[in-house]
Amino acid sequence: MSLPVDGMRRRQRIPEATIKRLPVYLRVLERLQEEEVAIISSAELARKSGITSEQIRKDLAYFGAFGTRGVGYGVASLARRLRSILGLDRPMGAVLVGAGHLGTALARYNRTRRQSVQVVAIFDQDPGKVGQVIEDLTVQPLEGLEETIAATGACLAILAVPGPAAQKVAQRLVQAGIEGILNFSPVQLKVPSGVQVQQIDLSLELESLAYYAGQGRHRVQEG
Amino acid sequence: MSLPVDGMRRRQRIPEATIKRLPVYLRVLERLQEEEVAIISSAELARKSGITSEQIRKDLAYFGAFGTRGVGYGVASLARRLRSILGLDRPMGAVLVGAGHLGTALARYNRTRRQSVQVVAIFDQDPGKVGQVIEDLTVQPLEGLEETIAATGACLAILAVPGPAAQKVAQRLVQAGIEGILNFSPVQLKVPSGVQVQQIDLSLELESLAYYAGQGRHRVQEG
DNA sequence: AATTGTGAAACACTTCACAGCC
DNA sequence: GGCTGTGAAGTGTTTCACAATT
Numbered sequence: 001m002s003l004p005v006d007g008m009r010r011r012q013r014i015p016e017a018t019i020k021r022l023p024v025y026l027r028v029l030e031r032l033q034e035e036e037v038a039i040i041s042s043a044e045l046a047r048k049s050g051i052t053s054e055q056i057r058k059d060l061a062y063f064g065a066f067g068t069r070g071v072g073y074g075v076a077s078l079a080r081r082l083r084s085i086l087g088l089d090r091p092m093g094a095v096l097v098g099a100g101h102l103g104t105a106l107a108r109y110n111r112t113r114r115q116s117v118q119v120v121a122i123f124d125q126d127p128g129k130v131g132q133v134i135e136d137l138t139v140q141p142l143e144g145l146e147e148t149i150a151a152t153g154a155c156l157a158i159l160a161v162p163g164p165a166a167q168k169v170a171q172r173l174v175q176a177g178i179e180g181i182l183n184f185s186p187v188q189l190k191v192p193s194g195v196q197v198q199q200i201d202l203s204l205e206l207e208s209l210a211y212y213a214g215q216g217r218h219r220v221q222e223g
Numbered sequence: 224m225s226l227p228v229d230g231m232r233r234r235q236r237i238p239e240a241t242i243k244r245l246p247v248y249l250r251v252l253e254r255l256q257e258e259e260v261a262i263i264s265s266a267e268l269a270r271k272s273g274i275t276s277e278q279i280r281k282d283l284a285y286f287g288a289f290g291t292r293g294v295g296y297g298v299a300s301l302a303r304r305l306r307s308i309l310g311l312d313r314p315m316g317a318v319l320v321g322a323g324h325l326g327t328a329l330a331r332y333n334r335t336r337r338q339s340v341q342v343v344a345i346f347d348q349d350p351g352k353v354g355q356v357i358e359d360l361t362v363q364p365l366e367g368l369e370e371t372i373a374a375t376g377a378c379l380a381i382l383a384v385p386g387p388a389a390q391k392v393a394q395r396l397v398q399a400g401i402e403g404i405l406n407f408s409p410v411q412l413k414v415p416s417g418v419q420v421q422q423i424d425l426s427l428e429l430e431s432l433a434y435y436a437g438q439g440r441h442r443v444q445e446g
Numbered sequence: 447a448a449t450t451g452t453g454a455a456a457c458a459c460t461t462c463a464c465a466g467c468c
Numbered sequence: 469g470g471c472t473g474t475g476a477a478g479t480g481t482t483t484c485a486c487a488a489t490t
Contacts, residue, residue, distance in 0.1 A: 017459060023430035027409070041471065050411040053471095054461060061473055069472040070468040087433045094429060101331050105324035109425060117429040155436035156429060180432035182425075186250070188273040196435040198428050202332060202405075205421050206317060206340040206379060207246035209403035210310045212419040213378035240481060264449065276449095277483060284451055292450040292489040 018059045022082055024049050025056065029079040041072040083116070093120035093152050095178070097169050098160035099129045099139045102184060106158055111135040120152045125165065142169075149176040160184045170197075241282045245305055247272050248279065252302040264295035306339070316343035316375050318401070320392050321383035322352045322362045325407060329381055334358040343375045348388065365392075372399040383407045 028048045032040060046053040060066050060073070063085055067073045083089045096107050096119050103122070110119045112135065122139045124130060132139045140148065148154075157178045161169055166185035173181060180196045183189055186204075189197050251271045255263060265276040272279070283289050283296070286308055290296045306312045319330050319342050326345070333342045335358065345362045347353060355362045363371065371377075380401045384392055389408035396404060403419045406412055409427075412420050 015459065019434050020427075020431045022434070023427045026430070027427070043471080052461075054463095055459095057472060058460085058474080065473065067472050068468065069466070070470050072471070085434065086430055087436065088430060092433050092436070101324075101328035105328040106425065108324050110429075115426055115429070117426070117433055156432055158429075179436040182428055182432060196432055198432055200423060200428070202329065203338055203340070204243075204246045204250070205405055205423070206333075206338070206381075207249070207309055207311060208243045209379055209405060209419055209421055210315050210340055211242050211245070211308065213310065213315070213402040238481065266449080275483075277485095278481090280450060281452080281482085288451065290450050293448045294490065295449070 014062050018062060021051060021059055022086055026079060026082045029075055032075045033079060037075055039072045040075055088116040092117045093154035094156035094158055095149060095154045096122045096158045099124040103160035104134055106160060107134045120154055121148045145172055146176040156180045158182045163187045237285050241285060244274055244282055245309055249302060249305045252298055255298045256302060260298055262295045263298055311339040315340045316377035317379035317381055318372060318377045319345045319381045322347040326383035327357055330357045343377055344371045368395055369399040379403045381405045386410045
């Protein structure tokens with residue numbers, strides 16, 4: 001299934017790991033822009049991002065040669081380029097499903113600061129939650145999900161519903177045209193290929209941390 | 224620096240990727256235990272966890288031969304073994320720092336259900352938050368951090384404070400003996416090696432999802 | 447017959463080292 | 469001289485394929 005034809009060499013497959021680092025670079029660059037820094041080297045960017053300079057150069061090179069040898073990268077132009085690559089140069093909307101404690105916290109977190117991806121609507125199944133206002137958005141009943149997604153042009157979704165409801169909601173989100181889901185439910189979502197799911201599971205994270213905390217202890221003090 | 228001496232063969236380094244999957248297996252096994260299933264094959268476990276059967280067998284084999292060929296794995300004994308490996312066979316406590324919306328949501332999420340890792344104390348810098356009660360725990364001022372960690376024997380911390388405060392708090396946590404930090408602040412923490420940090424950054428996750436949502440779109444409908 | 451445990455191959459990602467360019 | 473861009477080497481992880489075991 002691999003076709004290493006190097007006809008025009010453009011558009012080789014970009015590693016997922018690279019994609020996940022681009023927003024990190026962008027965040028640093030935006031801070032630099034505020035500080036009116038015009039040029040930055042990969043070494044300095046490495047110091048500020050915690051990613052090695054070789055890695056940074058390689059990541060950026062996948063998309064073309066943005067730097068100037070002997071000089072560095074232009075902060076403003078690189079930031080612009082990264083925003084464009086990520087699709088953040090035009091407004092990107094996300095719907096939030098689930099207005100429990102976690103959902104509410106996520107909505108507030110996202111809307112209080114100015115973020116590249118904005119939550120544009122909030123849904124909940126519970127009639128008791130519908131009508132509540134969270135950071136200027138009124139919680140809507142699930143019925144209007146498809147219509148609102150179409151109307152707002154939202155591409156992403158944040159899923160913060162209880163486990164049992166998650167798969168069903170995910171199906172509707174995909175049907176409605178959502179292409180990326182950030183899933184906080186402790187459920188392995190089944191979605192068609194082409195839809196990207198990012199899983200965040202608090203319990204799992206804590207439990208894997210426990211491994212290092214428990215085992216590692218005896219290494220701290222020898223003897 | 225590699226010393227592939229196979230003297231006693233035990234204790235080869237365990238891949239981080241493996242450690243992160245163990246809690247997934249454990250979760251499935253615990254559900255199976257409730258359903259009174261006694262034996263499970265790696266193929267069936269694969270179906271239920273979304274991880275391939277070869278991967279499961281390899282992961283488990285790092286810690287010894289837990290299965291029976293031709294039969295499968297004993298659900299109860301494997302669950303017990305995994306809890307022991309992860310250090311979850313005795314109570315594991317976590318302190319939560321930051322009682323904002325996110326921190327509150329995390330505390331409630333964790334304490335409402337019975338989790339393997341339990342939040343045992345909540346701290347906040349803001350005097351207005353101190354004294355609030357969240358799921359049976361009273362929010363304490365940051366001053367008592369070290370003392371409470373020592374008293375409770377907590378090994379883990381959940382960090383949900385604003386970016387600027389994160390590094391300072393992390394330093395105190397490490398000093399106090401915390402060995403794993405789940406960090407929700409948008410900051411790259413500097414910690415001594417031996418302390419494990421797991422970063423969860425909502426904005427970064429959404430922004431990398433945006434890449435697939437934006438680019439992928441034209442592939443959904445051809446022509 | 448079924449299923450585990452595991453070397454070997456394949457793949458993914460990072461680091462090294464340096465040629466190329468300003 | 470300094471810094472980028474990139475093949476090559478190295479490391480980490482997954483998949484394959486099958487011998488071993490019940």
